[in-house]
Amino acid sequence: MNPTLFLQSDVSNPYLIYKTMLQNNPVYWDETNKIWAIYSYEDCVSILKNPKAEIPVVNANNEQKLNKKALEILNNLTRLSNGIQHEISKEIAMLLFSKMKSVDINLIISQLIKSYLTENKIDWVNSVCKKLPVLVILKSFGFEEKDCDFFSNKIESLVKIMLPQKIEIQVNSINEISEAIFSIAEKQLSSLHFFESLSSKIPNSNSLSLDEIKTISVSNLIGLFIQSFDAGRGILSNSLLQILNNKTFSSKMEIEKSVIETLRFDSPIHNTRRIAVEDISIGESLIKKDDLILVVLASANLDSEKFENPINFNIERSNNNENLTFGIGGHMCLAKHFSIHLATEALCFLFDNYKTIQLLENNIQYEPMINARLPKAIWISLQ
Ligand code: HEM
Incomplete structure (x- = not known):
C-alpha cells in the first residue's frame, strides 16, 4: 500500500501515489497512522466546507513548552482557530491584509x-x-530596514511554531525570538493610523477588551509573515521550475497562467489537516468523531473528474484556477491573489531582465516536510 504520510524529500514523484489512491482509495483509512486521507476533489471540498471538520489543536496543554509570548502568538492565529475565535481572528487578519500599502516588488x-x-x-x-x-x-506595513532584516533572519525559525510536533531545538529558538518579534510587530502596528479604530470594525468582538484585540492583531500580523514564508517560497520556486521546463515565459500573461497552472500541477502545499468533531459520512465511509483527517489538496488537483488530462501541464485549461492549493471554505487562504500577483511580478522581472536563464541542476532535492513540497535549492545562471 502507498504511504499516506511521507516526507517529500523521500519521494521522487508523489503524484504517482496520488494517482493510484485516486483510482483505488479516494477516501482511505490509514490504520498505522490512525488518520483518514482524502484524495478526490469532490471529497476534499466537502471536508473543507464541513463545519464538523475542524482545525486540530496544535500544542494541547502546552505540551511543547512554549513560553508566554510564543504561546500567545500561536493561540491567536486565525489559521489554527475554530468557531467564534476563528471568526474574530480571520476578520482581523483580513482587515490587516487590506491595509497593506502597495510596494515596488521589482x-x-x-x-x-x-x-x-x-x-x-x-x-x-x-x-x-x-x-x-x-x-x-x-x-x-512600513517596517524599518533594521526590523525587516531582523524578521527576515528569524522567520525560518519562527515558522516552526505551526508544526504539529516540534523538536526541542525548534522550541528553544521559537521561545528565544518570540518576545522580540512580538514587540517589534506591536510597535509598528501601534504606529499605523488605523490601529486604534481596529476594534470598532470587528464584528462579534464586544466580549473582548481592547488589549485582547491588540494581542490578536499583533499575533495575526506575525501570522501573515509566518503563512507567507513556506507557501510564498514554494509558489516562487515551483513556478520557476515549471516555466523553465515548459518554456512558457513569452509574455506576462503567459507567466501568470503558468503560475496558476503550477499551483494545480506542482502545488507547493500538498495537504492540510482536520479533526472530526462529530461523525461525518463521506461516500460509503464513516469518519468517526475525533478521527484525524488528511486533506490531500495536491491529489484533488490531479483528479480527472475535475481537470481534463490532469497530468499534462497545460496553461490554457479553462479551470486551472479552481485548484485547491489555497484551500476552500472558512479557512481558505486570504492571500491567493496577492501570492499569484507577487509570483507573476517576480518572474516577469527575471525574464524581462535576463535573456538566458538556465537551470544548473536537474536533480532538485526537496525539504523533509510532510505538508509542503519545497525545493531546497534551485541554482540558476542569469545572463
Ligand atoms: C504569501 C502570502 C500568504 C499569506 C499572508 C497567507 C496567509 C494565510 C492565512 C492568514 C491563512 C489562514 C486563514 C484562516 O485559517 O482563516 C491561510 C490559509 C491557507 N493558505 Fe495562505 N497565505 C499566503 C500564501 C499562500 C500560498 C502561496 C499558498 C499556496 C501555495 C497558501 C496556502 C494556504 C492554504 C492551503 C491555507 C488553508 C489551510 C487550511 O484550510 O487548512 N497560502 N493563508
Missing part, C-alpha cells in the same frame, strides 16, 4: 538578486524565494 527583487548573484549564478530559493514574500509584506 525594486526588492532587484536588490536581492544584486546582493546574491555571484559569477552570474544564484540560488533562487535561498536568495529570493525565502526572502521576497516576507519582505514585501514587511515593507507594505
Whole structure:
C-alpha cells in the first residue's frame, strides 16, 4: 500500500501515489497512522466546507513548552482557530491584509538578486524565494530596514511554531525570538493610523477588551509573515521550475497562467489537516468523531473528474484556477491573489531582465516536510 504520510524529500514523484489512491482509495483509512486521507476533489471540498471538520489543536496543554509570548502568538492565529475565535481572528487578519500599502516588488527583487548573484549564478530559493514574500509584506506595513532584516533572519525559525510536533531545538529558538518579534510587530502596528479604530470594525468582538484585540492583531500580523514564508517560497520556486521546463515565459500573461497552472500541477502545499468533531459520512465511509483527517489538496488537483488530462501541464485549461492549493471554505487562504500577483511580478522581472536563464541542476532535492513540497535549492545562471 502507498504511504499516506511521507516526507517529500523521500519521494521522487508523489503524484504517482496520488494517482493510484485516486483510482483505488479516494477516501482511505490509514490504520498505522490512525488518520483518514482524502484524495478526490469532490471529497476534499466537502471536508473543507464541513463545519464538523475542524482545525486540530496544535500544542494541547502546552505540551511543547512554549513560553508566554510564543504561546500567545500561536493561540491567536486565525489559521489554527475554530468557531467564534476563528471568526474574530480571520476578520482581523483580513482587515490587516487590506491595509497593506502597495510596494515596488521589482525594486526588492532587484536588490536581492544584486546582493546574491555571484559569477552570474544564484540560488533562487535561498536568495529570493525565502526572502521576497516576507519582505514585501514587511515593507507594505512600513517596517524599518533594521526590523525587516531582523524578521527576515528569524522567520525560518519562527515558522516552526505551526508544526504539529516540534523538536526541542525548534522550541528553544521559537521561545528565544518570540518576545522580540512580538514587540517589534506591536510597535509598528501601534504606529499605523488605523490601529486604534481596529476594534470598532470587528464584528462579534464586544466580549473582548481592547488589549485582547491588540494581542490578536499583533499575533495575526506575525501570522501573515509566518503563512507567507513556506507557501510564498514554494509558489516562487515551483513556478520557476515549471516555466523553465515548459518554456512558457513569452509574455506576462503567459507567466501568470503558468503560475496558476503550477499551483494545480506542482502545488507547493500538498495537504492540510482536520479533526472530526462529530461523525461525518463521506461516500460509503464513516469518519468517526475525533478521527484525524488528511486533506490531500495536491491529489484533488490531479483528479480527472475535475481537470481534463490532469497530468499534462497545460496553461490554457479553462479551470486551472479552481485548484485547491489555497484551500476552500472558512479557512481558505486570504492571500491567493496577492501570492499569484507577487509570483507573476517576480518572474516577469527575471525574464524581462535576463535573456538566458538556465537551470544548473536537474536533480532538485526537496525539504523533509510532510505538508509542503519545497525545493531546497534551485541554482540558476542569469545572463
Ligand atoms: C504569501 C502570502 C500568504 C499569506 C499572508 C497567507 C496567509 C494565510 C492565512 C492568514 C491563512 C489562514 C486563514 C484562516 O485559517 O482563516 C491561510 C490559509 C491557507 N493558505 Fe495562505 N497565505 C499566503 C500564501 C499562500 C500560498 C502561496 C499558498 C499556496 C501555495 C497558501 C496556502 C494556504 C492554504 C492551503 C491555507 C488553508 C489551510 C487550511 O484550510 O487548512 N497560502 N493563508
